[in-house]
Amino acid sequence: MIEQTKQEVEAKYCMAQGYGHDAVVIYGDTDSVMVNFGVKTVEEAMELGKDAAAYVSAKFVKPIKLEFEKVYFPYLLINKKRYAGLYFTRPDKYDKMDCKGIETVRRDNCPLVANMMNTCLQKLLINRLFDQISSKKIDPDGAVAYAKQVIADLLCNRIDISQLVITKELAKQDYAAKQAHVELANKMKKRDPGTAPKLGDRVPYVLIAAAKGTPAYMKAEVC
Numbered sequence: 001m002i003e004q005t006k007q008e009v010e011a012k013y014c015m016a017q018g019y020g021h022d023a024v025v026i027y028g029d030t031d032s033v034m035v036n037f038g039v040k041t042v043e044e045a046m047e048l049g050k051d052a053a054a055y056v057s058a059k060f061v062k063p064i065k066l067e068f069e070k071v072y073f074p075y076l077l078i079n080k081k082r083y084a085g086l087y088f089t090r091p092d093k094y095d096k097m098d099c100k101g102i103e104t105v106r107r108d109n110c111p112l113v114a115n116m117m118n119t120c121l122q123k124l125l126i127n128r129l130f131d132q133i134s135s136k137k138i139d140p141d142g143a144v145a146y147a148k149q150v151i152a153d154l155l156c157n158r159i160d161i162s163q164l165v166i167t168k169e170l171a172k173q174d175y176a177a178k179q180a181h182v183e184l185a186n187k188m189k190k191r192d193p194g195t196a197p198k199l200g201d202r203v204p205y206v207l208i209a210a211a212k213g214t215p216a217y218m219k220a221e222v223c
Contacts, residue, residue: 002025002028002033004056005025005033005056006028008056009023009035009052010024010025013052021037023037024038027077027080027083029080034072034077035049037049042091045071045073046088049068050068052066052068069089070088070089071087071088071089072085072086072087072098073094074086074124074125076124082101083101084102084121085097085098085125086098086126097126099118107167108166108168110164110166111164116146116147116150119143120147123142123146161223162223166206166207167181167204168181169181169200169202170197170198170200170202170203171199178217180205180207180216180219181203183220184203185197188222204222204223205222206220207219207220207221
């Protein structure tokens with residue numbers, strides 16, 4: 001379905017057919033397709049998105065149907081299943097900053113990483129949007145400067161340890177590769193079987209300093 005949609009969209013919404021830009025399908029995953037129509041406004045993108053959904057749906061065998069869902073602007077595509085953008089369902093105001101598969105929404109990262117990523121994305125997406133609307137000059141290095149400051153605070157021991165706690169679920173008995181939370185759970189079981197994490201529990205831990213060459217899974221310790 002994705003390949004057929006790509007072919008149909010790029011063949012119709014192009015300069016050769018009288019459109020101002022050549023549309024490009026930039027991402028497709030399972031049952032969704034993302035298209036860059038090359039337009040300058042959210043309203044134009046929405047109009048073309050709705051039109052393309054109806055056009056492509058007519059090419060499919062019923063009851064298969066492609067529906068327009070939203071516009072991302074700005075949009076940051078990192079790689080497959082990892083992207084972020086401002087989510088618009090109406091042209092006048094964005095609904096939310098939407099993140100998929102990155103550190104702001106993953107539960108297996110410490111709060112420091114999630115908070116830093118969230119702030120960086122706000123600087124890259126939300127601040128950029130308002131600066132484009134107001135035509136003010138923006139500082140493209142704002143997110144980089146913020147990340148460097150957080151790293152400096154971490155290295156100087158100015159970050160509370162609660163911001164460094166990672167939690168992962170003890171989901172199964174055996175893992176193909178060694179995992180930090182599993183190794184820690186085994187150590188805790190040897191220390192005190194009565195209080196050790198059980199299958200299904202989430203194991204909170206921090207990574208501590210260790211000798212050079214020590215695998216990461218051996219650095220986990222109770223916080």
